[in-house]
Amino acid sequence: MKQLEFYLFCNLIMLFLMLLVVMVSVAFLTLLERKILSYSHYRKGPNKVGVWGMFQPFSDAMKLLTKEFFLPKKSNYYFYILSPMIMFTLTMSMWLIYPFFYNLINLPMNSLFFLCLVSMGVYGLMISGWSSNSSFSMIGAIRSIAQSISYEVTFAISLLLTLILCNSMNLLTLNYFQKYFWLIIFMWPSSMILFISMLAEINRTPFDLSEGESELVSGFNIEYSSGGFVLIFLAEYSSILFMMFLFMILFINMNYMQMYFYVLYLMFLYLIIWIRVSLPRIRYDYLMYMCWFYLLPYTLIMFSVYLFFKFFMNLLMMNYIHI
Numbered sequence: 001m002k003q004l005e006f007y008l009f010c011n012l013i014m015l016f017l018m019l020l021v022v023m024v025s026v027a028f029l030t031l032l033e034r035k036i037l038s039y040s041h042y043r044k045g046p047n048k049v050g051v052w053g054m055f056q057p058f059s060d061a062m063k064l065l066t067k068e069f070f071l072p073k074k075s076n077y078y079f080y081i082l083s084p085m086i087m088f089t090l091t092m093s094m095w096l097i098y099p100f101f102y103n104l105i106n107l108p109m110n111s112l113f114f115l116c117l118v119s120m121g122v123y124g125l126m127i128s129g130w131s132s133n134s135s136f137s138m139i140g141a142i143r144s145i146a147q148s149i150s151y152e153v154t155f156a157i158s159l160l161l162t163l164i165l166c167n168s169m170n171l172l173t174l175n176y177f178q179k180y181f182w183l184i185i186f187m188w189p190s191s192m193i194l195f196i197s198m199l200a201e202i203n204r205t206p207f208d209l210s211e212g213e214s215e216l217v218s219g220f221n222i223e224y225s226s227g228g229f230v231l232i233f234l235a236e237y238s239s240i241l242f243m244m245f246l247f248m249i250l251f252i253n254m255n256y257m258q259m260y261f262y263v264l265y266l267m268f269l270y271l272i273i274w275i276r277v278s279l280p281r282i283r284y285d286y287l288m289y290m291c292w293f294y295l296l297p298y299t300l301i302m303f304s305v306y307l308f309f310k311f312f313m314n315l316l317m318m319n320y321i322h323i
Helices: 002-040 056-065 077-097 110-131 135-165 171-177 188-201 226-251 259-278 284-322
Strands: none
Touching: 002 056, 002 077, 002 226, 002 259, 056 226, 077 110, 077 226, 110 135, 110 171, 110 226, 135 171, 135 188, 135 226, 135 284, 171 226, 188 226, 188 284, 226 259
16 A cells, blocks of 8 residues: 555656646747747847846746736636636646656557547637637637648548557557667658648647737737736647657657757757748648648558558568468
């Protein structure tokens, strides 16, 4: 009984540390993004608060949390308050599949758990856009629903294809299958489709149509301020961190305890920001056209090709063992 209590206590400590580390990482990811954007635009970024602006994220967090909380007059109060909490909770729940040292929530089919959480993420956007009683937030929510549902198809197929090839629905076992070579070498077309789908799922440039500042005035979160906006912001940027972590697990798996894993992880985060610097926001009909007329057929073709390859290799192995 004491051993069980000890494991439960360690599990709670791990979950608390995960929550703390993710929020601090989000704070400094925003600082990194602002620095890269500023130097790309030939201007200075945050450089006043602390050395090189290192304490700017904490200053911004204090400023946001001390702002007045406005409530729209004809909004649906309970759903308006609840939707940022739903978004934050779902995004933080994705980190439960991280390989903690003490993890009593280690699921054998955690890929399906992750896909369920990604699918439910649409509800937070939908409820926040509807409950705000604003035309801009409603249009942003409608766009986000259509975009997430569309790109979730290619995202799920590409993810499950990698797992089917490895004969496992557990994301953490992919480390054993990539001991001698990375799957990105063998599956680079599928990995690129998955990366594009990830950009669309986390609403990043050039797919940030649900937050188009030029036309929707920040989109579905326009009516939120103070703590509600903080939760939405944390949910969005922590999903960026998790998606890049998932991409590395799937295609470039390494030892989590070595430094070059995190160096490469930072390079992928830099790639996300670099894409925001370089590419413009595309038109919405082009966004949907690219999903249903290009990415989905290519994904289904890749699925057929890799399954045929797997079936062929299984036949060769059976014949070899029979001989």
